[in-house]
Amino acid sequence: MGKPVVAIVGRPNVGKSTLFNVLAGEMISIVKDTPGVTRDRIYADVNWLDRDFTLIDTGGIEPESKDIIISQMREQAQIAIDTADVIVFITDVRQGLIDADFKVADLLRRSGKPVVLTVNKVDNFDKFMPDVYEFYNLGIGDPVPISASSRLGLGDFLDEVVAHFPEHTGEEEEDERPRVAIVGKPNVGKSSIVNRLVGKQRVIVSNVAGTTRDAIDTEIVHNGKEYVFIDTAGLRRKNKIKEELERYSIIRTVTAVERADVVLVVIDATEGVTEQDAKIAGIAHERGKGIIIVVNKWDAIEKNDKTMREYESKIRQVLSFIPYAEIMYVSAETGQRLPKMFDVIDMVIENQTLRIATGVLNEIMTEAVAMQQPPSDKGKRLKLYYITQVAIKPPTFVIFVNDKELMHFSYTRYLENRIREAFGFRGTALKFFIRERK
Ligand code: GDP
Ligand code: GDP
16 A cells, blocks of 8 residues: 555645655655656655655645635645545644634544644744643644744654554555556546446546545456556646646645556647656656556547657657656547556556565676676776665665765666566566665
């Protein structure tokens, strides 16, 4: 299962971004930059006491007027309710409580989602504690005092957040069904694909309060085997502000991808591959998920014997950071090649759960080193001692070397290619950690 998702909600200036940056930046942020992908920090990976979670800042741009604060907060709260496992509702001890806080608290309470009521700017616990008690009036539990900017109370706060995560005992409800997220820009055909696979028109869930994200998971049985499709198309927002819409769609994508084994990145053949597609694919890559690029509406373009190759080369160019991704050309309209998608999904899952014996890996590395000398710097040459696989989903390898600094990105890439030549690993990212052994 994916990591828990924690969403931050609160009105402007209570300290949402300050808290986000403190948690994301200093308490270990393991998000690496993906080539060609730029984004502001809407989400980050956080680790606390061996629990990993994805943190999301639902706060968007500053509203121009006070009247729209309430509607904007409702919107944020709804996003959090739709996507998060735990909601952090931030208030400000200095501004005190306002009407909008009560409205949001009501909405959150009715959702039934766990809420951590956080009171920020408690820069001096002795002095401000009496004011913190006022926040019991919101009726959503015990207020947790913090000071984001002075980093006070953050340990207790994180304990409280983590306490709401589902217990991972490992045994109960071990869900073996492949989980497939279907992502992409609006109108590329995500819903059409799911509907076609389901075989009948599915009812799209409306965004009424209390609608949970699970409502848009669709179970599909193919050849007697069950798959869970996680669809980001179901909930649509009528927000007119472009930045807000984009933020929302990134949040939806991140949370869907987080819960998936394999991600179908749907591209519209009539439009071709775009930078926005790259941004979306980058989210799946960063998270180490299996990736299948699904070029949809293949029925709607003029084709000759070169078309497929031309598409492929353009896609490989724009999405150059995921050369391992599978590509499929389908039509939700005619159903062309859709059944084959299940075989590709199965293949990708098999690859991301593949375990290679250490002996075999080391043979390949020794051979690779013999064929291409490792880099050196100032007379010192990189020595590779040992490689071993430490995890699956994605397959993750540790390479022990004499000096980390000497391990160039390009040499890791070279080793990755040799490993791929030997074992395929099509459709899945591979991760490498370089460790020094003295
Ligand atoms: P956002 O609009 O909710 O994202 O709020 P920001 O994170 O931008 O913070 C708004 C203002 O509150 C900034 O001037 C911050 O420096 C300040 N601030 C944030 N956290 C604290 C805190 O713990 N104590 C105090 N005194 N100020 C804070
Ligand atoms: P979503 O926003 O990604 O879920 O996209 P929809 O499934 O709502 O599809 C957007 C539009 O593209 C609709 O008008 C569909 O009828 C059309 N569409 C979807 N798939 C195909 C396809 O394979 N071929 C053609 N010609 N049109 C398609």
